[in-house]
Amino acid sequence: MDRRTFLRQSSGSIATTLMAARSAWAADPAALPAGARSSSLLASLPGKQPLIKRSFRPPNYEMPLDGFRHAYTPADTFYVRWHDNVPDVSLADWRLRISGPGVQRPREFTYAELIHGFEHVEVAAVNQCSGNRRGLFSPHVPGVQWGYGAMGNAIWRGVRLKQVLESAGLGAAALEVVANGADTLLLTGPDFAKSVPLWKALDPDTIIAFELNGTRLPVWNGFPARLIVPGWTATYWVKALVDLQVVDRPFEGYWMKSAYRVPKGLFGPSGFDSQDTAQTSPITSIRINSLIVDPPPGARLERGRRVDIRGIAWDGGAGVRRVEVSLDEGAHWHEAVLGPDLGRYAWRQWRFGFTPSGPGLQSVSVRAIARDGATQPGALIQNPAGYHHNIVQKADYHVT
Amino acid sequence: MSRESMIACALLAACCAALPLHAADESDIRLAPGAGLVETQSSCAICHSLDYIVMNSPFLDAAGWQKVVTKMITVMGAPITPDNAAIIARYLATNYGRDPAPSATTPP
Numbered sequence: 001m002d003r004r005t006f007l008r009q010s011s012g013s014i015a016t017t018l019m020a021a022r023s024a025w026a027a028d029p030a031a032l033p034a035g036a037r038s039s040s041l042l043a044s045l046p047g048k049q050p051l052i053k054r055s056f057r058p059p060n061y062e063m064p065l066d067g068f069r070h071a072y073t074p075a076d077t078f079y080v081r082w083h084d085n086v087p088d089v090s091l092a093d094w095r096l097r098i099s100g101p102g103v104q105r106p107r108e109f110t111y112a113e114l115i116h117g118f119e120h121v122e123v124a125a126v127n128q129c130s131g132n133r134r135g136l137f138s139p140h141v142p143g144v145q146w147g148y149g150a151m152g153n154a155i156w157r158g159v160r161l162k163q164v165l166e167s168a169g170l171g172a173a174a175l176e177v178v179a180n181g182a183d184t185l186l187l188t189g190p191d192f193a194k195s196v197p198l199w200k201a202l203d204p205d206t207i208i209a210f211e212l213n214g215t216r217l218p219v220w221n222g223f224p225a226r227l228i229v230p231g232w233t234a235t236y237w238v239k240a241l242v243d244l245q246v247v248d249r250p251f252e253g254y255w256m257k258s259a260y261r262v263p264k265g266l267f268g269p270s271g272f273d274s275q276d277t278a279q280t281s282p283i284t285s286i287r288i289n290s291l292i293v294d295p296p297p298g299a300r301l302e303r304g305r306r307v308d309i310r311g312i313a314w315d316g317g318a319g320v321r322r323v324e325v326s327l328d329e330g331a332h333w334h335e336a337v338l339g340p341d342l343g344r345y346a347w348r349q350w351r352f353g354f355t356p357s358g359p360g361l362q363s364v365s366v367r368a369i370a371r372d373g374a375t376q377p378g379a380l381i382q383n384p385a386g387y388h389h390n391i392v393q394k395a396d397y398h399v400t
Numbered sequence: 401m402s403r404e405s406m407i408a409c410a411l412l413a414a415c416c417a418a419l420p421l422h423a424a425d426e427s428d429i430r431l432a433p434g435a436g437l438v439e440t441q442s443s444c445a446i447c448h449s450l451d452y453i454v455m456n457s458p459f460l461d462a463a464g465w466q467k468v469v470t471k472m473i474t475v476m477g478a479p480i481t482p483d484n485a486a487i488i489a490r491y492l493a494t495n496y497g498r499d500p501a502p503s504a505t506t507p508p
Contacts, residue, residue, distance in 0.1 A: 035457035035496065043424055056426035056449035140459040142468060186447040188477030254475065 027064065027296070028052070029147050032135040036145035047218055049077050054144050058082040058186065059220070062149030068293040068312055071342065071349060072124070073152030075212045080220040081129050081150060083192045083255075087182035087240045094224055095242065096164075096208070100178070102198075102246030104169030111224055115210060117167075118159035123205050125230040125345035126153045126314045127237055130260055130283050133389035141386040148291060153314070153347045156228045158209035162202045165246060173248035175274055177201040179227050179238040180245075190254035194236050195247070196229060197272050205230045205345065208241060230345035231317035232284050233387075235260045250274045256282060262383050285316030288376055289390040290323060290350075290368040297395035303358040309336075313368035314347035325352040326365040329394065330378070333367070358399025365394040426451065436491025439484045447478060457496035465492040 028037045042050045042064070051061035061080040067073060091111050099106040109117065128151035135145035144150075165177065176195040183192060200206060209228045210217060217223045222239030229236040235255070250256075261280040264270075270281035290313040301307050313320045319341070324333040339349030356362050367376045376392045426449035431437055444450060460468065466489045472478040473485060480488065 033455070033457060033459055035454040039429070039451045039454040041424055053424075053451075054455060055451050056429075058448065140456075142456050142460060142464070145455045188479075189447075189475065258475070 029136060031138070032147060033140050033145055036135050045080060045220060047076060048080070048220060049074075051077070051079065052147065052149060054146065058084060059086065060144050062146055063152060064149060065293060065296055067149065067152075068291060069310075071339070072154055072213050075154075075215050075218050075221070078127075078152045078154070078212065078218065078221050079129070079150050081144075081234070082183065082239075084183040084185050086219060087184060089182050089219075089224060089240055091224055094182075096225065096244070097242065098165065098168040098244045098246070100245035101248045102171050102174030102177075103165070104171055107168045109164075111210075114159060114164070114208070114225070118163045120157060121160055121204075121207060122155050122157045123207060123228060123230055123345065124153070124155050124343035125205075125228060126151060126286065126347050127228075127234045128286055128314075130233040130235050130387050131385070134386035136389055137380065137382075137386045141384065143386055151234075153312075153342075154212045155214070156207060156209040157211035157214070158207040158225065158228065160204060161206045161208055161227070161244075162204065164208060165201060165244070168246070170246065171248075174198050174246045175249060176247050176251050178243075178245040178247055178251045178253070179236075179241060180243040181222075181226075181238045182240040182242045192238075192255055193251070193253045194238055195251035195253070195256055195275070196227075196232075196236055197274060198246075200229065200232070200271070203230075231286060233260075233286055235283065259385075260387075261385070262387055266381060266383060267388055283387050286314065287388045287390045288315040288318075288320075288368050288370040288374045289313065290366050290376065290393065292364065292366055292393055292395045295397065297397070299397055301356045301358070301362060301397045301399045303356055303399050306353055306355045308351045308353045309364055309366075310349065310351045311366060312347040312349055313366075315368070315370040315372075315374065317344050318370040318372035318374065319344040320348040320368055321371045322369040323348075323350040323352075324367050324369070326367075327354060327362065329363055330365055330392070336366070356397070356399040360399060362397045362399045363394050364397065365392055367392045429454070432495040434491060434495050436487040436494075439487045440491045443478065443480045443484060443488060444472075447472075447476065453492065453496055459498050460493075460496070461498045462489070462493035465489050465497060468492070 041053050043053045044050045054060040059080050059082055063079045067077045094111050096109045131143055132146050132150035134143050135147055178195045180193040207228045208225050210225045225241050226239045227237050260283050262283050264281045270284045272282050272284055275282045292311045294310040313323045323336040325336050326333050336350040336352040369375045376390050378392050380391050429450045469485050469489045473480050
């Protein structure tokens with residue numbers, strides 16, 4: 001089956017066929033809404049390992065906890081999140097257009113022109129959905145009820161957005177760059193387009209990527225090219241990118257003006273002044289966060305036998321300075337051993353060894369501290385859309 | 401382990417392995433029966449799979465579900481008549497709404 005036939009049969013239609021599925025996904029966190037747990041299942045989209053299905057159409061699938069064991073998330077394990085229909089893109093027909101009042105010479109690139117016309121660069125970066133962990137909010141808020149897995153870490157390879165924009169001649173009036181993908185609407189509603197401020201668009205780490213960990217981007221993750229906006233949540237990482245408009249006034253699309261917003265100041269300055277209002281800001285930088293991966297929370301530990309707790313920590317680009325673990329619910333904190341530094345936008349693996357004295361329940365809490373001094377809060381910072389869940393995680397193990 | 405239990409285990413394992421890998425898709429989703437089910441299924445599934453409803457339950461109250469239905473119409477452009485919007489909001493609140501708070505008059 002060629003790619004186009006494959007896509008027609010698989011993307012966004014009622015005929016979506018999954019190669020394998022198992023219902024009653026037992027490993028869903030108990031904190032998710034009961035309906036989210038009963039409607040999830042472990043299923044393989046074509047070309048993907050089994051992921052946790054949250055919704056069939058549009059396809060929203062998150063990575064199970066064991067996927068976090070990899071330093072770099074394999075392409076076939078990377079989570080899937082679409083607002084609209086997954087587009088049926090042919091490489092031969094694909095074009096990237098650069099236009100708008102902020103450029104002097106509108107340009108259009110074929111795939112070959114794009115990848116041969118500019119220097120290739122790589123950036124290791126976490127891609128995290130703005131709503132990752134929404135399902136853990138208490139009280140619950142409506143939306144896709146994600147657990148921990150709407151994120152991944154990868155080496156993205158592509159060309160600098162700055163160079164591509166400069167090839168069209170940036171004008172002095174340039175304010176924001178609006179990115180649009182080839183995805184098509186489910187039926188109606190606002191087009192999914194996102195803007196970034198000029199300073200972020202010109203950052204040398206902001207790229208148009210066509211490879212994930214050395215392989216072509218999967219269709220599910222934005223083939224043939226997507227925007228990589230390191231440090232910012234994935235809503236800006238527009239998939240199946242086809243259009244860039246450099247605009248001279250704030251972009252007014254629904255997904256900027258009304259959605260993906262947080263109360264102004266609640267999470268610090270947005271860094272996106274032209275989209276701030278008196279009350280709200282666009283969600284931008286990823287907050288300092290950490291996750292226990294191994295042994296999975298709830299596992300059995302052997303009394304008197306040393307065990308390594310392993311996990312990851314990440315933030316929006318300051319980098320992880322330290323990870324601390326508490327065995328007494330926060331009364332005392334001990335420093336974990338950090339793994340190799342893969343780059344300031346990548347996640348950092350850590351481990352902490354101890355010998356459970358048990359028997360009974362043993363809690364393990366973890367918190368990360370960023371190089372800018374930021375750390376994780378002990379209590380949830382409530383916000384209407386359920387973003388930035390980064391409270392200190394406490395896992396309970398059974399020591400026998 | 402006895403020979404019989406070994407055979408039983410082997411049989412069980414064979415049965416488990418033989419279970420078909422069910423090819424799940426959204427047509428497997430079954431919403432709760434009740435007044436308004438038909439209107440809900442036919443209106444919502446035009447744009448998205450119905451697991452969105454189950455996933456977002458049971459934590460919204462009637463006003464919360466009304467807000468969702470209104471957003472789908474006014475923002476997302478769902479072609480739903482006002483009459484059907486009311487029927488759908490009622491169905492969602494009844495079948496996928498938050499459990500009502502315990503009544504103050506309920507005896508202990």
